[in-house]
Amino acid sequence: MARARTQILLYTVAALLSLAGLADATYLTVQALTGETIVCGGSASCSDVLASVYARIAGIPLAAFGSLAYFSAFGFATFAVFGYARARIFFALIVWAMFGMTLWLLFVQAFLLHAFCRYCLLSAAIIFLLAGVLVALPPSRHARAP
Amino acid sequence: MRRYLPFIIVTAVGLLTIGSGAMLYRAKRLSMRTAPKNYIVSGLPGGEPMHVRGRLDAPVTLEEFGDLQCPPCGTLAGAIDQLLRDYQPRLRLIFRHFPLVTHQRAREAAFASEAAGLQGRFWEMHDLLYRGQSIWSNAADVRLSFNTYAGILGLDIDRFKKDMGSEQVRQRVAADRQRGASLGVTRTPTVFINNHALPAASVTPAGLRAAIDAAMKAPLP
Numbered sequence: 001m002a003r004a005r006t007q008i009l010l011y012t013v014a015a016l017l018s019l020a021g022l023a024d025a026t027y028l029t030v031q032a033l034t035g036e037t038i039v040c041g042g043s044a045s046c047s048d049v050l051a052s053v054y055a056r057i058a059g060i061p062l063a064a065f066g067s068l069a070y071f072s073a074f075g076f077a078t079f080a081v082f083g084y085a086r087a088r089i090f091f092a093l094i095v096w097a098m099f100g101m102t103l104w105l106l107f108v109q110a111f112l113l114h115a116f117c118r119y120c121l122l123s124a125a126i127i128f129l130l131a132g133v134l135v136a137l138p139p140s141r142h143a144r145a146p
Numbered sequence: 147m148r149r150y151l152p153f154i155i156v157t158a159v160g161l162l163t164i165g166s167g168a169m170l171y172r173a174k175r176l177s178m179r180t181a182p183k184n185y186i187v188s189g190l191p192g193g194e195p196m197h198v199r200g201r202l203d204a205p206v207t208l209e210e211f212g213d214l215q216c217p218p219c220g221t222l223a224g225a226i227d228q229l230l231r232d233y234q235p236r237l238r239l240i241f242r243h244f245p246l247v248t249h250q251r252a253r254e255a256a257f258a259s260e261a262a263g264l265q266g267r268f269w270e271m272h273d274l275l276y277r278g279q280s281i282w283s284n285a286a287d288v289r290l291s292f293n294t295y296a297g298i299l300g301l302d303i304d305r306f307k308k309d310m311g312s313e314q315v316r317q318r319v320a321a322d323r324q325r326g327a328s329l330g331v332t333r334t335p336t337v338f339i340n341n342h343a344l345p346a347a348s349v350t351p352a353g354l355r356a357a358i359d360a361a362m363k364a365p366l367p
Binding site: 019022026027029030033050052053056059067071074075078079081082084113 | 148155156159163166170171277281294297298299300
């Protein structure tokens with residue numbers, strides 16, 4: 001019983017974190033689409049990062065893929081709260097995929113662009129927290145079949 | 147009901163995200179266009195068609211002579227975007243090229259923006275060039291940077307490369323520069339509000355705002 005409560009609590013936290021990431025990624029997507037210069041606390045680092053070749057895939061802003069990923073994570077976490085077993089697997093898969101992508105993007109910012117975007121760092125922090133939640137989750141026994 | 151609750155929550159969040167994203171996009175998206183060919187802002191001609199941001203019939207015109215490699219111009223671009231949003235629809239921006247000889251890559255950057263303009267993406271390239279100014283200014287191969295930006299904007303790269311070296315693009319930039327020279331422009335950014343030059347010290351966000359306010363209060367000629 002305590003295990004189930006902990007799981008519900010952690011998936012709820014994960015859903016809320018995903019919502020925060022979704023807001024961040026949606027904002028960055030809109031900025032990329034409008035072509036607006038983003039100034040982070042007086043420095044143009046955000047724009048250096050967001051205007052770089054690494055910020056788009058096939059012309060589509062990377063942030064748009066981020067929005068989709070966060071939305072998926074939110075959806076899976078929400079379904080997991082309601083006991084859907086398969087949603088937990090998908091949630092774990094997408095969070096680890098996002099985690100891997102985040103490591104790559106941090107590498108790009110630190111070593112290739114030599115510039116950091118604060119909105120991107122916020123997103124990285126959210127994904128690290130999501131990975132933390134995933135690690136903290138106790139193994140499930142009585143999940144509802146999808 | 148509990149069975150459907152996750153579907154309802156996820157759908158609601160999805161719709162809310164799309165709706166708020168669309169609203170944010172509409173609020174931020176300024177009218178960006180290239181004016182009709184015969185549309186001239188004052189008696190003095192410049193590169194045609196001119197590049198306008200904001201409404202074509204706005205009562206106040208901010209005409210900027212800029213150099214895409216000039217850092218203060220890049221800083222000012224963000225401030226001007228904010229002013230356009232704040233004063234919409236009463237303010238329009240006209241951008242004129244004034245590449246300085248001290249900036250070795252400024253002319254090429256101007257050509258790149260005009261080459262993008264020939265495919266209808268002048269402002270997008272203008273913004274990208276200002277955003278990535280510190281990157282392409284120091285890049286080993288600046289053409290590669292411009293081609294990359296053209297790719298980001300989804301331009302026809304072959305056409306873009308060809309247009310960058312075209313006489314049409316060179317003449318367009320030269321015409322802007324000529325207009326600047328005829329108005330006594332020697333430095334960038336130089337700003338005119340309704341054809342009145344702003345002193346260099348006033349080319350700041352606060353100075354521009356004061357000048358625009360004054361222009362809005364001034365009686366129409």
